[in-house]
Amino acid sequence: MEDQKIAEFRGQLRGELITAQDPHYDTARKVYNAMIDRKPALIARCNDAADVVTALRFGRENKLRVSIRGGGHNAAGLGVCDDGLVLDLSPIRYVHVDAASRTVRVGGGTTWGDVDHATHAYGLAVPSGIISTTGVGGLTLGGGLGHLTRRYGLTIDNLLSADVVLADGRMVVASADENPDLFWAIRGGGGNFGVVTSFLFQAHPVHTVCAGPMLWELDQAADIMKWYREFIVSAPQDVSGFFAFMTVPPGPPFPEPLHMKKMCGIVWCCTGSMDQANQILEPLRSYRRPAFEFFVPMPFPMLQSMFDGLYPAGLQWYWKADFVKELGDQAIDLHVRHGSRLPTLFSTMHLYPINGAAHRAASGDTPWQYRDATWSSVIVGVDPDPANRENITKWARDYWEALHPFGAGGAYINFMMDEGVDRIRATYGENYNRLAAVKSRYDPTNFFNVNQNIAPA
Numbered sequence: 001m002e003d004q005k006i007a008e009f010r011g012q013l014r015g016e017l018i019t020a021q022d023p024h025y026d027t028a029r030k031v032y033n034a035m036i037d038r039k040p041a042l043i044a045r046c047n048d049a050a051d052v053v054t055a056l057r058f059g060r061e062n063k064l065r066v067s068i069r070g071g072g073h074n075a076a077g078l079g080v081c082d083d084g085l086v087l088d089l090s091p092i093r094y095v096h097v098d099a100a101s102r103t104v105r106v107g108g109g110t111t112w113g114d115v116d117h118a119t120h121a122y123g124l125a126v127p128s129g130i131i132s133t134t135g136v137g138g139l140t141l142g143g144g145l146g147h148l149t150r151r152y153g154l155t156i157d158n159l160l161s162a163d164v165v166l167a168d169g170r171m172v173v174a175s176a177d178e179n180p181d182l183f184w185a186i187r188g189g190g191g192n193f194g195v196v197t198s199f200l201f202q203a204h205p206v207h208t209v210c211a212g213p214m215l216w217e218l219d220q221a222a223d224i225m226k227w228y229r230e231f232i233v234s235a236p237q238d239v240s241g242f243f244a245f246m247t248v249p250p251g252p253p254f255p256e257p258l259h260m261k262k263m264c265g266i267v268w269c270c271t272g273s274m275d276q277a278n279q280i281l282e283p284l285r286s287y288r289r290p291a292f293e294f295f296v297p298m299p300f301p302m303l304q305s306m307f308d309g310l311y312p313a314g315l316q317w318y319w320k321a322d323f324v325k326e327l328g329d330q331a332i333d334l335h336v337r338h339g340s341r342l343p344t345l346f347s348t349m350h351l352y353p354i355n356g357a358a359h360r361a362a363s364g365d366t367p368w369q370y371r372d373a374t375w376s377s378v379i380v381g382v383d384p385d386p387a388n389r390e391n392i393t394k395w396a397r398d399y400w401e402a403l404h405p406f407g408a409g410g411a412y413i414n415f416m417m418d419e420g421v422d423r424i425r426a427t428y429g430e431n432y433n434r435l436a437a438v439k440s441r442y443d444p445t446n447f448f449n450v451n452q453n454i455a456p457a
Protein backbone atom coordinates (compact mmCIF):
# COMPACT_ATOMS: atom_id res chain seq x y z
CA MET A 1 0.00 0.00 0.00
CA GLU A 2 1.24 3.49 -0.88
CA ASP A 3 3.01 5.40 1.89
CA GLN A 4 0.96 8.47 1.00
CA LYS A 5 -2.34 6.67 1.69
CA ILE A 6 -1.06 5.34 5.01
CA ALA A 7 0.19 8.78 6.01
CA GLU A 8 -3.22 10.31 5.26
CA PHE A 9 -4.96 7.58 7.27
CA ARG A 10 -2.55 8.19 10.17
CA GLY A 11 -3.34 11.88 10.06
CA GLN A 12 -7.08 11.21 10.31
CA LEU A 13 -6.78 9.08 13.46
CA ARG A 14 -6.51 10.28 17.04
CA GLY A 15 -5.01 6.89 17.98
CA GLU A 16 -1.81 5.31 16.74
CA LEU A 17 -1.44 3.56 13.37
CA ILE A 18 1.07 0.72 13.47
CA THR A 19 2.67 -0.87 10.41
CA ALA A 20 5.18 -3.72 10.01
CA GLN A 21 7.95 -1.09 9.96
CA ASP A 22 7.18 0.04 13.51
CA PRO A 23 9.55 -1.28 16.21
CA HIS A 24 6.62 -2.37 18.39
CA TYR A 25 4.68 -4.05 15.53
CA ASP A 26 5.46 -7.54 16.88
CA THR A 27 4.19 -6.63 20.35
CA ALA A 28 1.08 -4.95 18.92
CA ARG A 29 0.06 -7.95 16.79
CA LYS A 30 0.45 -10.49 19.63
CA VAL A 31 -2.70 -11.90 21.20
CA TYR A 32 -3.24 -13.85 24.40
CA ASN A 33 -2.97 -17.29 22.74
CA ALA A 34 0.63 -17.75 21.58
CA MET A 35 -0.50 -20.41 19.09
CA ILE A 36 -1.82 -17.51 17.00
CA ASP A 37 0.80 -15.76 14.88
CA ARG A 38 -0.90 -13.38 12.43
CA LYS A 39 0.68 -10.51 10.54
CA PRO A 40 -1.77 -7.71 9.79
CA ALA A 41 -0.85 -4.98 7.30
CA LEU A 42 -2.07 -2.25 9.66
CA ILE A 43 -3.11 -1.96 13.28
CA ALA A 44 -5.29 1.10 14.01
CA ARG A 45 -5.47 1.87 17.72
CA CYS A 46 -8.86 3.56 17.94
CA ASN A 47 -9.19 6.24 20.59
CA ASP A 48 -12.93 6.72 20.18
CA ALA A 49 -15.95 5.95 18.00
CA ALA A 50 -14.80 8.56 15.45
CA ASP A 51 -11.55 6.64 14.98
CA VAL A 52 -13.59 3.47 14.48
CA VAL A 53 -15.65 5.18 11.74
CA THR A 54 -12.44 6.43 10.06
CA ALA A 55 -10.74 3.04 10.23
CA LEU A 56 -13.79 1.22 8.87
CA ARG A 57 -13.98 3.66 5.96
CA PHE A 58 -10.29 3.11 5.20
CA GLY A 59 -10.81 -0.65 5.34
CA ARG A 60 -13.82 -0.48 3.01
CA GLU A 61 -12.20 1.85 0.47
CA ASN A 62 -9.05 -0.24 0.31
CA LYS A 63 -10.88 -3.58 0.33
CA LEU A 64 -8.99 -4.72 3.40
CA ARG A 65 -9.97 -7.59 5.62
CA VAL A 66 -10.90 -6.08 8.98
CA SER A 67 -10.73 -7.67 12.43
CA ILE A 68 -11.98 -6.19 15.70
CA ARG A 69 -9.76 -6.56 18.73
CA GLY A 70 -11.18 -6.05 22.24
CA GLY A 71 -9.12 -7.79 24.94
CA GLY A 72 -7.28 -10.09 22.48
CA HIS A 73 -8.26 -13.22 24.44
CA ASN A 74 -10.17 -15.10 21.78
CA ALA A 75 -9.13 -18.77 21.55
CA ALA A 76 -9.09 -18.71 17.76
CA GLY A 77 -7.31 -15.32 17.68
CA LEU A 78 -10.29 -13.65 16.03
CA GLY A 79 -9.10 -10.21 17.10
CA VAL A 80 -6.27 -10.29 14.49
CA CYS A 81 -6.02 -11.16 10.81
CA ASP A 82 -3.27 -11.74 8.24
CA ASP A 83 -2.56 -8.89 5.79
CA GLY A 84 -5.64 -6.89 6.81
CA LEU A 85 -6.52 -4.05 9.16
CA VAL A 86 -6.89 -4.63 12.90
CA LEU A 87 -9.17 -2.22 14.77
CA ASP A 88 -7.54 -2.34 18.18
CA LEU A 89 -10.08 -0.93 20.64
CA SER A 90 -7.79 -1.09 23.69
CA PRO A 91 -7.58 2.74 24.02
CA ILE A 92 -11.40 2.88 24.41
CA ARG A 93 -11.02 1.85 28.00
CA TYR A 94 -13.21 3.38 30.69
CA VAL A 95 -15.82 2.40 33.27
CA HIS A 96 -18.47 4.83 34.58
CA VAL A 97 -20.66 3.60 37.40
CA ASP A 98 -24.06 5.16 38.09
CA ALA A 99 -24.72 4.08 41.66
CA ALA A 100 -28.32 5.34 41.68
CA SER A 101 -29.48 3.18 38.76
CA ARG A 102 -26.82 0.50 39.39
CA THR A 103 -25.79 0.73 35.77
CA VAL A 104 -22.28 0.68 34.34
CA ARG A 105 -21.12 2.26 31.08
CA VAL A 106 -18.04 0.48 29.72
CA GLY A 107 -15.77 1.33 26.75
CA GLY A 108 -15.52 -1.26 23.95
CA GLY A 109 -11.84 -2.04 24.62
CA THR A 110 -12.06 -2.42 28.41
CA THR A 111 -11.07 -5.58 30.30
CA TRP A 112 -13.18 -7.21 33.01
CA GLY A 113 -10.54 -6.43 35.65
CA ASP A 114 -11.21 -2.72 34.99
CA VAL A 115 -14.95 -3.26 35.44
CA ASP A 116 -14.57 -5.27 38.67
CA HIS A 117 -12.18 -2.68 40.07
CA ALA A 118 -14.55 0.23 39.40
CA THR A 119 -17.83 -1.44 40.40
CA HIS A 120 -16.42 -2.96 43.61
CA ALA A 121 -15.97 0.52 45.07
CA TYR A 122 -19.79 0.84 44.91
CA GLY A 123 -20.45 -2.69 46.19
CA LEU A 124 -21.63 -3.72 42.74
CA ALA A 125 -20.64 -6.28 40.11
CA VAL A 126 -21.56 -7.25 36.55
CA PRO A 127 -21.62 -11.00 35.76
CA SER A 128 -18.59 -11.87 33.60
CA GLY A 129 -15.85 -14.52 33.25
CA ILE A 130 -13.23 -15.94 35.59
CA ILE A 131 -10.03 -14.27 34.30
CA SER A 132 -9.76 -10.51 34.76
CA THR A 133 -7.63 -9.83 31.68
CA THR A 134 -10.40 -11.00 29.30
CA GLY A 135 -11.97 -8.33 27.10
CA VAL A 136 -15.47 -7.05 27.82
CA GLY A 137 -16.15 -6.91 24.05
CA GLY A 138 -15.63 -10.49 22.93
CA LEU A 139 -16.88 -12.09 26.16
CA THR A 140 -20.11 -10.10 26.17
CA LEU A 141 -20.92 -10.47 22.49
CA GLY A 142 -20.49 -14.26 22.76
CA GLY A 143 -22.62 -14.65 25.91
CA GLY A 144 -20.46 -14.44 29.03
CA LEU A 145 -20.50 -17.03 31.78
CA GLY A 146 -18.78 -17.10 35.15
CA HIS A 147 -19.17 -17.12 38.93
CA LEU A 148 -22.36 -15.02 38.95
CA THR A 149 -24.19 -16.84 36.13
CA ARG A 150 -26.41 -18.90 38.44
CA ARG A 151 -27.25 -15.81 40.49
CA TYR A 152 -27.71 -13.08 37.86
CA GLY A 153 -27.59 -14.81 34.46
CA LEU A 154 -25.19 -14.57 31.56
CA THR A 155 -23.41 -11.29 30.79
CA ILE A 156 -25.81 -10.75 27.86
CA ASP A 157 -28.75 -11.02 30.26
CA ASN A 158 -27.38 -7.91 31.95
CA LEU A 159 -26.68 -5.88 28.82
CA LEU A 160 -29.04 -2.90 28.55
CA SER A 161 -27.73 -1.21 25.42
CA ALA A 162 -24.71 -0.81 23.18
CA ASP A 163 -23.34 1.87 20.85
CA VAL A 164 -22.49 0.17 17.58
CA VAL A 165 -20.61 1.38 14.49
CA LEU A 166 -21.99 -0.51 11.50
CA ALA A 167 -20.09 -1.72 8.42
CA ASP A 168 -21.23 1.33 6.43
CA GLY A 169 -19.97 3.70 9.15
CA ARG A 170 -23.36 4.56 10.67
CA MET A 171 -23.37 4.92 14.47
CA VAL A 172 -26.45 3.40 16.07
CA VAL A 173 -27.73 2.40 19.48
CA ALA A 174 -28.89 -1.17 20.04
CA SER A 175 -31.34 -1.63 22.92
CA ALA A 176 -34.81 -3.00 23.62
CA ASP A 177 -36.23 0.27 22.20
CA GLU A 178 -33.78 1.14 19.43
CA ASN A 179 -32.87 -1.34 16.70
CA PRO A 180 -34.20 -4.25 18.79
CA ASP A 181 -33.27 -6.79 16.09
CA LEU A 182 -29.63 -5.70 16.33
CA PHE A 183 -29.86 -5.75 20.13
CA TRP A 184 -31.14 -9.33 19.97
CA ALA A 185 -28.31 -10.37 17.62
CA ILE A 186 -25.39 -8.88 19.54
CA ARG A 187 -26.41 -10.76 22.69
CA GLY A 188 -24.59 -13.93 21.61
CA GLY A 189 -23.97 -13.43 17.89
CA GLY A 190 -20.38 -12.19 18.43
CA GLY A 191 -18.67 -9.46 16.44
CA ASN A 192 -20.71 -10.18 13.28
CA PHE A 193 -22.83 -7.04 13.29
CA GLY A 194 -20.60 -4.06 14.02
CA VAL A 195 -18.03 -2.56 16.33
CA VAL A 196 -19.36 -1.93 19.83
CA THR A 197 -17.70 1.18 21.20
CA SER A 198 -19.69 1.29 24.44
CA PHE A 199 -21.73 -1.16 26.55
CA LEU A 200 -24.32 -0.31 29.22
CA PHE A 201 -24.77 -3.04 31.84
CA GLN A 202 -27.05 -3.65 34.79
CA ALA A 203 -24.94 -4.25 37.88
CA HIS A 204 -25.94 -6.05 41.09
CA PRO A 205 -25.08 -5.75 44.76
CA VAL A 206 -22.08 -8.07 45.19
CA HIS A 207 -19.16 -7.17 47.44
CA THR A 208 -17.66 -9.94 49.55
CA VAL A 209 -18.16 -13.50 48.40
CA CYS A 210 -17.36 -16.80 50.13
CA ALA A 211 -15.27 -18.50 47.53
CA GLY A 212 -12.31 -20.57 46.47
CA PRO A 213 -11.36 -24.13 45.58
CA MET A 214 -11.90 -27.47 47.32
CA LEU A 215 -9.67 -30.29 46.05
CA TRP A 216 -9.92 -34.09 46.19
CA GLU A 217 -7.69 -36.99 45.15
CA LEU A 218 -8.40 -38.40 41.70
CA ASP A 219 -9.63 -41.71 43.10
CA GLN A 220 -12.58 -39.73 44.49
CA ALA A 221 -13.26 -37.84 41.24
CA ALA A 222 -16.16 -40.05 40.08
CA ASP A 223 -17.91 -39.73 43.46
CA ILE A 224 -17.41 -35.98 43.53
CA MET A 225 -18.75 -35.59 39.99
CA LYS A 226 -21.81 -37.68 40.88
CA TRP A 227 -22.46 -35.60 43.99
CA TYR A 228 -21.91 -32.38 42.04
CA ARG A 229 -24.27 -33.25 39.17
CA GLU A 230 -27.15 -33.68 41.62
CA PHE A 231 -26.26 -30.71 43.80
CA ILE A 232 -25.75 -27.99 41.23
CA VAL A 233 -29.08 -28.38 39.45
CA SER A 234 -31.05 -27.72 42.64
CA ALA A 235 -28.62 -25.60 44.68
CA PRO A 236 -29.73 -22.14 45.82
CA GLN A 237 -28.96 -19.57 43.14
CA ASP A 238 -26.52 -17.67 45.32
CA VAL A 239 -24.19 -20.68 45.15
CA SER A 240 -22.10 -21.44 42.11
CA GLY A 241 -19.28 -23.91 41.62
CA PHE A 242 -17.47 -25.18 38.60
CA PHE A 243 -15.92 -28.63 38.51
CA ALA A 244 -12.30 -28.99 37.33
CA PHE A 245 -9.54 -31.47 36.68
CA MET A 246 -6.29 -29.70 37.41
CA THR A 247 -2.66 -30.04 38.42
CA VAL A 248 -1.94 -28.36 41.75
CA PRO A 249 0.36 -25.35 41.16
CA PRO A 250 3.69 -25.53 43.03
CA GLY A 251 3.18 -22.59 45.38
CA PRO A 252 1.00 -21.06 48.08
CA PRO A 253 -1.72 -21.44 49.20
CA PHE A 254 -1.36 -25.12 48.25
CA PRO A 255 0.52 -27.37 50.75
CA GLU A 256 3.79 -28.79 49.42
CA PRO A 257 2.76 -32.47 49.45
CA LEU A 258 0.06 -31.61 46.89
CA HIS A 259 2.29 -29.62 44.56
CA MET A 260 2.18 -30.86 40.93
CA LYS A 261 -0.36 -33.52 41.86
CA LYS A 262 -3.24 -34.16 39.46
CA MET A 263 -6.48 -33.69 41.37
CA CYS A 264 -10.10 -32.76 40.88
CA GLY A 265 -11.80 -29.78 42.44
CA ILE A 266 -14.76 -27.46 42.66
CA VAL A 267 -14.20 -23.70 42.66
CA TRP A 268 -17.04 -22.13 44.62
CA CYS A 269 -18.57 -18.69 44.72
CA CYS A 270 -21.34 -18.01 47.24
CA THR A 271 -22.88 -14.55 47.43
CA GLY A 272 -24.50 -15.22 50.83
CA SER A 273 -22.84 -15.23 54.27
CA MET A 274 -20.09 -17.66 55.35
CA ASP A 275 -22.55 -19.34 57.75
CA GLN A 276 -25.04 -19.92 54.95
CA ALA A 277 -22.31 -21.17 52.62
CA ASN A 278 -20.92 -23.57 55.22
CA GLN A 279 -24.39 -24.92 55.91
CA ILE A 280 -25.01 -25.54 52.20
CA LEU A 281 -21.62 -27.20 51.65
CA GLU A 282 -21.53 -29.21 54.90
CA PRO A 283 -23.05 -32.32 53.27
CA LEU A 284 -20.20 -32.33 50.73
CA ARG A 285 -17.53 -31.98 53.40
CA SER A 286 -18.97 -34.86 55.37
CA TYR A 287 -19.50 -37.00 52.25
CA ARG A 288 -15.89 -36.69 51.01
CA ARG A 289 -13.60 -34.48 53.07
CA PRO A 290 -11.50 -32.30 50.71
CA ALA A 291 -7.75 -32.99 50.74
CA PHE A 292 -7.34 -29.22 50.70
CA GLU A 293 -9.63 -26.23 50.70
CA PHE A 294 -9.19 -22.50 50.45
CA PHE A 295 -12.78 -21.46 50.94
CA VAL A 296 -12.86 -18.03 52.58
CA PRO A 297 -14.66 -14.68 52.44
CA MET A 298 -12.94 -12.46 49.87
CA PRO A 299 -13.61 -9.29 47.90
CA PHE A 300 -15.27 -10.26 44.61
CA PRO A 301 -12.41 -8.82 42.47
CA MET A 302 -9.98 -11.12 44.31
CA LEU A 303 -11.93 -14.16 43.12
CA GLN A 304 -12.15 -12.66 39.65
CA SER A 305 -8.37 -12.40 39.39
CA MET A 306 -7.49 -15.56 41.35
CA PHE A 307 -6.26 -17.43 38.26
CA ASP A 308 -4.61 -14.50 36.45
CA GLY A 309 -1.15 -15.34 37.77
CA LEU A 310 -1.40 -18.96 36.62
CA TYR A 311 -2.51 -17.94 33.14
CA PRO A 312 -0.46 -14.98 31.89
CA ALA A 313 -0.61 -13.99 28.22
CA GLY A 314 1.73 -15.86 25.89
CA LEU A 315 0.96 -19.51 26.61
CA GLN A 316 -0.01 -22.00 23.88
CA TRP A 317 -3.75 -22.82 24.12
CA TYR A 318 -5.83 -25.43 22.32
CA TRP A 319 -9.56 -25.37 23.13
CA LYS A 320 -12.42 -27.87 22.70
CA ALA A 321 -15.92 -27.39 24.12
CA ASP A 322 -19.49 -28.65 24.30
CA PHE A 323 -22.79 -27.86 25.96
CA VAL A 324 -23.92 -30.64 28.30
CA LYS A 325 -27.44 -31.37 29.48
CA GLU A 326 -26.86 -34.53 31.52
CA LEU A 327 -23.81 -36.07 33.09
CA GLY A 328 -24.32 -39.84 33.05
CA ASP A 329 -22.16 -42.47 34.76
CA GLN A 330 -20.52 -43.47 31.47
CA ALA A 331 -19.57 -39.87 30.71
CA ILE A 332 -18.17 -39.51 34.23
CA ASP A 333 -15.97 -42.61 33.74
CA LEU A 334 -14.59 -41.10 30.53
CA HIS A 335 -14.03 -37.74 32.22
CA VAL A 336 -12.01 -39.40 34.97
CA ARG A 337 -9.99 -41.40 32.44
CA HIS A 338 -9.03 -38.35 30.33
CA GLY A 339 -8.93 -35.88 33.22
CA SER A 340 -6.33 -38.12 34.93
CA ARG A 341 -4.05 -37.68 31.92
CA LEU A 342 -3.68 -33.88 32.00
CA PRO A 343 -0.58 -33.40 29.82
CA THR A 344 0.82 -30.26 31.49
CA LEU A 345 0.54 -28.16 34.66
CA PHE A 346 -1.72 -25.58 32.96
CA SER A 347 -4.03 -27.94 31.05
CA THR A 348 -7.47 -28.37 32.55
CA MET A 349 -11.11 -29.30 32.06
CA HIS A 350 -13.88 -27.13 33.50
CA LEU A 351 -17.61 -27.77 33.73
CA TYR A 352 -19.30 -24.39 34.17
CA PRO A 353 -22.89 -24.45 35.43
CA ILE A 354 -25.23 -22.48 33.19
CA ASN A 355 -28.42 -23.18 35.07
CA GLY A 356 -30.10 -21.09 37.77
CA ALA A 357 -30.75 -17.53 36.59
CA ALA A 358 -29.34 -18.36 33.13
CA HIS A 359 -32.45 -20.50 32.58
CA ARG A 360 -34.81 -17.56 33.05
CA ALA A 361 -34.45 -16.58 29.38
CA ALA A 362 -35.95 -18.86 26.76
CA SER A 363 -33.94 -20.30 23.83
CA GLY A 364 -35.12 -17.66 21.37
CA ASP A 365 -34.87 -14.62 23.69
CA THR A 366 -31.21 -14.18 22.73
CA PRO A 367 -29.09 -16.06 20.14
CA TRP A 368 -27.81 -18.28 23.02
CA GLN A 369 -29.83 -21.33 21.98
CA TYR A 370 -28.78 -23.75 24.73
CA ARG A 371 -30.70 -22.22 27.62
CA ASP A 372 -31.72 -25.72 28.61
CA ALA A 373 -28.15 -26.98 28.98
CA THR A 374 -26.81 -27.57 32.48
CA TRP A 375 -23.12 -27.05 31.82
CA SER A 376 -20.69 -25.60 29.36
CA SER A 377 -17.65 -27.89 29.25
CA VAL A 378 -14.25 -26.70 28.13
CA ILE A 379 -11.12 -28.76 27.66
CA VAL A 380 -7.96 -26.70 27.28
CA GLY A 381 -4.50 -28.02 26.50
CA VAL A 382 -2.16 -25.26 27.74
CA ASP A 383 1.63 -24.94 27.97
CA PRO A 384 4.29 -22.25 27.62
CA ASP A 385 6.50 -24.41 25.37
CA PRO A 386 5.61 -24.40 21.63
CA ALA A 387 7.33 -27.81 21.43
CA ASN A 388 4.40 -29.20 23.45
CA ARG A 389 1.82 -27.96 20.96
CA GLU A 390 1.08 -31.37 19.42
CA ASN A 391 0.92 -33.01 22.80
CA ILE A 392 -1.62 -30.60 24.33
CA THR A 393 -3.70 -30.52 21.13
CA LYS A 394 -3.89 -34.30 20.91
CA TRP A 395 -4.90 -34.65 24.55
CA ALA A 396 -7.69 -32.06 24.20
CA ARG A 397 -8.97 -33.60 20.95
CA ASP A 398 -8.94 -37.17 22.32
CA TYR A 399 -10.75 -36.05 25.48
CA TRP A 400 -13.36 -34.11 23.46
CA GLU A 401 -13.92 -36.93 20.97
CA ALA A 402 -14.63 -39.35 23.83
CA LEU A 403 -17.12 -36.98 25.50
CA HIS A 404 -18.72 -35.26 22.52
CA PRO A 405 -21.30 -38.05 21.95
CA PHE A 406 -22.64 -37.24 25.44
CA GLY A 407 -22.91 -33.51 24.68
CA ALA A 408 -25.97 -31.52 23.64
CA GLY A 409 -24.71 -30.70 20.13
CA GLY A 410 -23.24 -27.20 20.02
CA ALA A 411 -20.68 -25.46 22.18
CA TYR A 412 -20.22 -22.02 23.73
CA ILE A 413 -19.04 -19.90 20.82
CA ASN A 414 -16.36 -18.23 22.95
CA PHE A 415 -14.76 -21.56 23.86
CA MET A 416 -14.26 -22.70 20.27
CA MET A 417 -11.27 -22.52 17.97
CA ASP A 418 -11.90 -22.19 14.23
CA GLU A 419 -14.13 -25.25 13.80
CA GLY A 420 -16.14 -24.45 10.67
CA VAL A 421 -19.67 -23.47 9.81
CA ASP A 422 -21.36 -26.71 10.93
CA ARG A 423 -20.22 -26.17 14.51
CA ILE A 424 -21.42 -22.55 14.42
CA ARG A 425 -24.81 -23.67 13.08
CA ALA A 426 -25.03 -26.41 15.72
CA THR A 427 -24.35 -23.83 18.42
CA TYR A 428 -27.03 -21.36 17.30
CA GLY A 429 -29.50 -24.06 16.29
CA GLU A 430 -32.92 -22.58 15.54
CA ASN A 431 -31.57 -19.07 16.10
CA TYR A 432 -29.11 -19.32 13.20
CA ASN A 433 -31.53 -18.26 10.45
CA ARG A 434 -32.70 -15.26 12.43
CA LEU A 435 -29.08 -14.23 13.00
CA ALA A 436 -28.41 -14.56 9.25
CA ALA A 437 -31.42 -12.33 8.54
CA VAL A 438 -30.20 -9.64 10.95
CA LYS A 439 -26.72 -9.96 9.44
CA SER A 440 -28.12 -9.30 5.96
CA ARG A 441 -29.83 -6.15 7.28
CA TYR A 442 -26.80 -4.67 9.07
CA ASP A 443 -23.81 -6.19 7.23
CA PRO A 444 -25.08 -7.45 3.84
CA THR A 445 -21.58 -7.81 2.31
CA ASN A 446 -20.22 -9.78 5.29
CA PHE A 447 -17.62 -7.07 5.84
CA PHE A 448 -17.18 -8.28 9.43
CA ASN A 449 -16.04 -11.83 8.77
CA VAL A 450 -13.09 -12.37 11.14
CA ASN A 451 -15.32 -13.97 13.78
CA GLN A 452 -17.40 -17.11 14.29
CA ASN A 453 -19.03 -16.10 11.05
CA ILE A 454 -22.71 -15.93 10.29
CA ALA A 455 -23.15 -15.44 6.55
CA PRO A 456 -25.87 -12.96 5.52
CA ALA A 457 -29.14 -14.72 4.61
Ligand SMILES: Cc1cc2nc3c(=O)[nH]c(=O)nc-3n(C[C@H](O)[C@H](O)[C@H](O)COP(=O)(O)OP(=O)(O)OC[C@H]3O[C@@H](n4cnc5c(N)ncnc54)[C@H](O)[C@@H]3O)c2cc1C
Nearest residue numbers: 070071072073074078079129130135137138139145191196
Ligand atom coordinates in the same frame (compact mmCIF):
# COMPACT_ATOMS: atom_id res chain seq x y z
C1 LIG B 1 -7.91 -17.45 29.91
C2 LIG B 1 -9.30 -17.27 29.39
C3 LIG B 1 -10.36 -17.41 30.25
C4 LIG B 1 -11.66 -17.24 29.78
N1 LIG B 1 -12.71 -17.37 30.65
C5 LIG B 1 -13.96 -17.15 30.22
C6 LIG B 1 -15.04 -17.20 31.14
O1 LIG B 1 -14.88 -17.44 32.33
N2 LIG B 1 -16.28 -16.95 30.66
C7 LIG B 1 -16.52 -16.67 29.35
O2 LIG B 1 -17.67 -16.44 28.99
N3 LIG B 1 -15.51 -16.64 28.47
C8 LIG B 1 -14.23 -16.87 28.86
N4 LIG B 1 -13.22 -16.84 27.98
C9 LIG B 1 -13.51 -16.74 26.56
C10 LIG B 1 -13.68 -15.31 26.12
O3 LIG B 1 -15.02 -14.93 26.36
C11 LIG B 1 -13.37 -15.18 24.64
O4 LIG B 1 -12.03 -15.52 24.44
C12 LIG B 1 -13.66 -13.78 24.10
O5 LIG B 1 -13.65 -13.82 22.70
C13 LIG B 1 -12.62 -12.80 24.58
O6 LIG B 1 -12.97 -11.50 24.26
P1 LIG B 1 -11.83 -10.44 23.90
O7 LIG B 1 -12.47 -9.14 23.65
O8 LIG B 1 -10.74 -10.51 24.91
O9 LIG B 1 -11.28 -11.11 22.55
P2 LIG B 1 -10.69 -10.54 21.16
O10 LIG B 1 -9.73 -11.60 20.73
O11 LIG B 1 -10.18 -9.16 21.30
O12 LIG B 1 -11.95 -10.51 20.25
C14 LIG B 1 -12.62 -11.67 19.91
C15 LIG B 1 -13.74 -11.38 18.95
O13 LIG B 1 -14.74 -10.64 19.64
C16 LIG B 1 -15.24 -9.63 18.83
N5 LIG B 1 -15.10 -8.33 19.54
C17 LIG B 1 -14.32 -8.05 20.61
N6 LIG B 1 -14.58 -6.82 21.05
C18 LIG B 1 -15.52 -6.30 20.23
C19 LIG B 1 -16.22 -5.06 20.17
N7 LIG B 1 -16.00 -4.10 21.08
N8 LIG B 1 -17.12 -4.88 19.17
C20 LIG B 1 -17.37 -5.84 18.27
N9 LIG B 1 -16.76 -7.05 18.29
C21 LIG B 1 -15.85 -7.26 19.26
C22 LIG B 1 -14.55 -9.66 17.52
O14 LIG B 1 -15.37 -10.31 16.59
C23 LIG B 1 -13.34 -10.51 17.76
O15 LIG B 1 -13.05 -11.27 16.66
C24 LIG B 1 -11.90 -16.96 28.42
C25 LIG B 1 -10.81 -16.82 27.56
C26 LIG B 1 -9.52 -16.97 28.03
C27 LIG B 1 -8.38 -16.85 27.09
